[in-house]
Amino acid sequence: MGGDLGCQATVQGTALALQAHSGLSVRLFGPRDALQAEIKTLPRRFRLALEERMMVVDAPRVIPQSMKPSAALRVVEGNSMSAMLQCVATSDADAGISAGNTGALMALSRRELGTVGGIPRPAICTAIPTRTGGRCYLLDLGANVEVGAERLVDFAMMGSVMAKRIDGLPAPRVALLNVGIEGTKGSRSVRTADRIMRSLPSMDYRGFVEGDGLYSGGVDVVVCDGFVGNAVLKASEGLARMLGERVQQTFEAHWGSRLVGLLARPALKRLKNGLDPVRYNGASLLGLRGIVIKSHGGADARGFAFAISRALQEVDQSLPRHLDRELGMMRAATPPIADDQNEDVT
């Protein structure tokens, strides 16, 4: 029911995903009338072909976008988000996808599913396109606003398992986001996490990167606290939107440009597709005993379908099981390291 476009994007996106994945079937949670009205707007032949694999589960209450996580936890049964998550918890569904309130989704997921591998609280993780044509996982994106060194190490472990399983990388390169690449820089928790990770034999830890390291293609996983990750991701979205607009404006500026723009249209279209953030829609709530994907609130039907595809990849790879096992192994191999006692250094 969530997202800026409401159940229009989710229903149409679901239809696109059902078309693309013949083995997929989906339950839609929300007020039955609203969902069925939306399904009725799908082209008839399309609808008839998919209807069998698209089931509506009536959940009359919807968690509003503005509700605090603590309030969401007090909402009585019957809200669409909890109903969806309970379906994942009982293994009636292999994964859950929501475009709704992220904080509420986080809190309810944790209650309904629990966590794996000793993770106290899941992290939000998404893939970002890099200069070399690959992608880099960034986490946390806002689930954990301020964290200590141990949580940063958790994030690194989870991101590494993600890149290993989903992207098939044998040894994902992991880095910590910092204000400089020298070991003397950064907050205490970042420097302590750096020391712990240097001692982990099972992780290909590459040290610190600055913000531009996200896009360089030099590493596969970048770790930071949720405040920083959220700010970096949202700023990148804003900048990409602005630059996209500038490209368009440049080719509409005057008569000559418009003519060239007409000729350049195929190239510009390829460019736009290449920059399209929708291709990477779908953030994973990593560390849960189950698969939950958060679709971007601004995503359209195509974006929501992409988030469903991400969930399918994680299902195929049994990601929570691997997280549980590998986190346990890595944790057993982690030597206890005391906090770095130096002051914060710029």
Added chain:
Amino acid sequence: MGGDLGCQATVQGTALALQAHSGLSVRLFGPRDALQAEIKTLPRRFRLALEERMMVVDAPRVIPQSMKPSAALRVVEGNSMSAMLQCVATSDADAGISAGNTGALMALSRRELGTVGGIPRPAICTAIPTRTGGRCYLLDLGANVEVGAERLVDFAMMGSVMAKRIDGLPAPRVALLNVGIEGTKGSRSVRTADRIMRSLPSMDYRGFVEGDGLYSGGVDVVVCDGFVGNAVLKASEGLARMLGERVQQTFEAHWGSRLVGLLARPALKRLKNGLDPVRYNGASLLGLRGIVIKSHGGADARGFAFAISRALQEVDQSLPRHLDRELGMMRAATPPIADDQNEDVT
């Protein structure tokens, strides 16, 4: 002496700035031989015309890029950075510009110049282009890695004075960077700063923005701690570079595109200029009793000249004097507000 291109960029950039500003004269601090050799590479007529306004001050020691701020403070006299700053401290120069080690510049500036308006430690601030064609000041960019609410309020005050004086905005719109726009979100220091700033009558405070708010054009000043600001700025630089490369690649992909690319060259050039981060080179060390500008380490001669222009604007506006006066006034009007006692909320 600093920056990736060494004194080549600074000497050539200085020559460009001298050409552009007839009232300007410059002292160059560094090993005399290196600087004079670089000056000799300037075109002869150019050099003869400018030589009178370009003085070399021999400072044989250079602070290395990798030196910790604490070590820089122990370096004996005669290093080029300290010599430059002492010249600003004694008012022999109106402003100082460096492309060197940021942490060392920060520490030495604070020692040589001191701060104004009760600021314990300066902040680094730069302008970022926005969607609406204007610009937004972002601070802190790394001088203060972790900060409490009061420092965030200081940054907001300084950014507001900057936008008022340099951009001539009568009432700059100020916002706090956060993980969400609801008042219940974010770290404790961000929420406390929000409460303090809501009570300040002299500031046009607009509440929280997320990372994309930087580029939206909806606010003129965005405030965050130095870790977040540094990560956001560097990530934006990396993304802009990647997108710029993609634009170029798109028009070189195949024969048809190359032809169109040839026709589109003027438009692409305008686009590239529009995205050019050099236009905004020059970060101000705000809060010092003097004007100090940090030029980006990666800036070329044109970029360094731009940093000099920024310094000239701050000199024209007597920025430190206004910061001192207005910070004092705003501080007197700030009611004491207790720390927000709630836990951190996502």
